[in-house]
Amino acid sequence: MKEVTALGLFSGGLDSILACRVIMAQGIRVVALKFVTPFFDDALLRRQEEYRAGVQEKYGIDVRIVDLSEGYIELLRDPKHGYGKHFNPCVDCKIFLLRRARALMNEYGASFLITGEVLGQRPMSQRRDTLRVIERESGCEDILLRPLCAKLLVETQPEREGQVDRHKLLAFSGRGRRRQMNLAADFGIGQYPSPAGGCILTDPNLAARIEHYYQGRINLAAADLQVNDIRLLLVGRQFRLPDGSWFVLGRDEKENSRIEDLAGEADWLFHMPERPGPTGLLRRAGIRVAGSASEQDVIRACAGLVVRYGRKNKGRIEPGEVLLNRGDEQCMIMAEPLDDALFSGWQF
Numbered sequence: 001m002k003e004v005t006a007l008g009l010f011s012g013g014l015d016s017i018l019a020c021r022v023i024m025a026q027g028i029r030v031v032a033l034k035f036v037t038p039f040f041d042d043a044l045l046r047r048q049e050e051y052r053a054g055v056q057e058k059y060g061i062d063v064r065i066v067d068l069s070e071g072y073i074e075l076l077r078d079p080k081h082g083y084g085k086h087f088n089p090c091v092d093c094k095i096f097l098l099r100r101a102r103a104l105m106n107e108y109g110a111s112f113l114i115t116g117e118v119l120g121q122r123p124m125s126q127r128r129d130t131l132r133v134i135e136r137e138s139g140c141e142d143i144l145l146r147p148l149c150a151k152l153l154v155e156t157q158p159e160r161e162g163q164v165d166r167h168k169l170l171a172f173s174g175r176g177r178r179r180q181m182n183l184a185a186d187f188g189i190g191q192y193p194s195p196a197g198g199c200i201l202t203d204p205n206l207a208a209r210i211e212h213y214y215q216g217r218i219n220l221a222a223a224d225l226q227v228n229d230i231r232l233l234l235v236g237r238q239f240r241l242p243d244g245s246w247f248v249l250g251r252d253e254k255e256n257s258r259i260e261d262l263a264g265e266a267d268w269l270f271h272m273p274e275r276p277g278p279t280g281l282l283r284r285a286g287i288r289v290a291g292s293a294s295e296q297d298v299i300r301a302c303a304g305l306v307v308r309y310g311r312k313n314k315g316r317i318e319p320g321e322v323l324l325n326r327g328d329e330q331c332m333i334m335a336e337p338l339d340d341a342l343f344s345g346w347q348f
């Protein structure tokens with residue numbers, strides 16, 4: 001008999017693990033798709049093999065990482081179904097992920113899709129009517145099976161055609177976790193992530209930064225938004241300088257090194273060679289600041305911020321030398337620490 005394959009949307013949370021295992025328990029091959037964007041699970045792109053091996057070892061699930069960064073940045077501009085409590089467009093997000101999963105079905109020889117959604121578990125995106133909207137707008141009506149609550153929903157094609165035994169599916173609903181925990185124990189799964197998600201669009205502080213960026217309050221044309229910008233937004237201290245320039249400062253060595261990694265050709269980097277302190281990055285300065293009337297003011301402000309957050313000497317913040325690296329050219333600037341009162345309104 002021909003092997004049946006399903007593609008699973010895999011967040012890595014318990015519900016998605018269980019959804020895969022419930023279907024695998026029927027002898028169906030499941031390929032789990034772990035979608036990543038700069039807003040969730042971005043770091044996995046740098047350790048894909050380790051992640052895949054870990055999921056296989058802990059849960060027996062074959063997972064593939066799929067990078068959706070480019071399209072997702074567009075989605076966030078104006079999601080049709082709006083945002084949740086913060087900057088999280090959960091309904092549009094699920095539609096987007098399902099569309100991408102559907103587009104991958106041929107490649108994996110899959111005949112249907114599964115998710116770990118549970119009816120009524122989340123107020124916005126898991127109501128019965130919203131589940132219908134999600135499957136309809138993603139083009140997945142009838143091929144999207146939700147194993148954890150399938151018995152409460154309309155029968156789908158894989159159930160009707162006998163690929164999946166509906167009697168062995170579940171009828172979970174609501175916010176309680178007890179049934180999921182019991183089911184995990186039945187599968188011999190002892191350790192799993194806590195339900196609190198890793199999506200930064202639901203984090204009040206980081207979501208506010210991202211919203212700030214999307215609202216165009218930084219001196220960048222909307223068309224310029226890039227994946228790398230989102231990554232930079234999530235590091236260190238963020239400043240919008242008086243001319244609208246975007247400046248970022250690392251708070252420790254790890255962030256300094258991340259900022260250096262994220263620097264592009266047009267970015268200018270600042271640091272103090274003789275004293276421990278932050279690395280500063282002035283985004284797209286080679287295009288937006290170089291040669292402008294405010295160039296010298298901007299450089300002074302950036303150097304002053306680097307000194308302000310540098311290591312103190314006997315409790316005092318002293319003037320310091322800051323090296324400005326702008327591509328092929330380097331120059332040393334003697335800078336006074338910037339007064340807190342001056343830049344308090346610049347941070348976002």
Ligand code: SF4
Nearest residue numbers: 088089090093199201
């Ligand atoms: S919490 Fe984040 S990843 Fe999850 S559905 Fe909402 S926007 Fe998407």
